[in-house]
Amino acid sequence: MADARIVFYFDCASAFSYIGFEFMEKYKALWNIDVDYRPFVLEEVMANAKNAFSPYKLPYLFQDLKRTSSITGIPFNGVPAQYPYDPIVALRTLQFIKIHNAEKMPQAMRKLWHMEYVQRKAPGSIDDVKQALKGVVDEALVDQAMAASETLETVKTNIAHIKELKGFGAPTILAYKAGSAKPQLFFGSDRFEHLAMYLDREFYPMKQLFANAKI
Secondary structure (H helix, E strand, C coil), rough: CCEEEEEEEECCCCCHHHHHHHHHHHHHHHCCCCEEECCCCCHHHHHCCCCCCCCCCHHHHHHHHHHHHHHHHCCCCCCCCCCCCCCHHHHHHHHHHHCCCCHHHHHHHHHHHHHHHHCCCCCCCCHHHHHHHHCCCCHHHHHHHHHHHHHHHHHHHHHHHHHHCCCCCCEEEEECCCCCCCCCCCCCCEEEEEEEEHHCCCCHHHHHHHCCCCC
């Protein structure tokens, strides 16, 4: 019987993907569960779902992120001046890392988000991504990722899959119960209590989750 598992669709240009990732990494260890991180372009999914951001909503969302940061300690200083930006270089690079050096993917994701939401610099160019990933992977890997057609095709496949699921935002999370081939879809960085209930796993309030170094 197949074990329970999670598929986590994310976009580097999504602040809530960043927050959700930090929660997911905590629960990945606590739940001893396999998590498959899959990059996609949020803008294309939102356009397909006719899910446009309200100008009234954005300031609230950024304030909400700051509140979450203050509770959890997840670093967040705001968004880059160039925001939104084209994330395709970062996404293709992460997909290449996933294929060729998978254990470094979470560290690489965190480094890219650190540049974006702590340094407030968009990792939109090849040089930006190389700078963000310095010390994690060799600079040449970014060039290899951009030369590999399969990285772009995989991102496109991920976009198509979310459209098929009628997804509309990021992160989009698919949870599979043990022995089940049919997943349940969850949306957002604040659905981990729902995930815990669905997978019959333990849930921790965010302050407790991030206060204990052992968790």
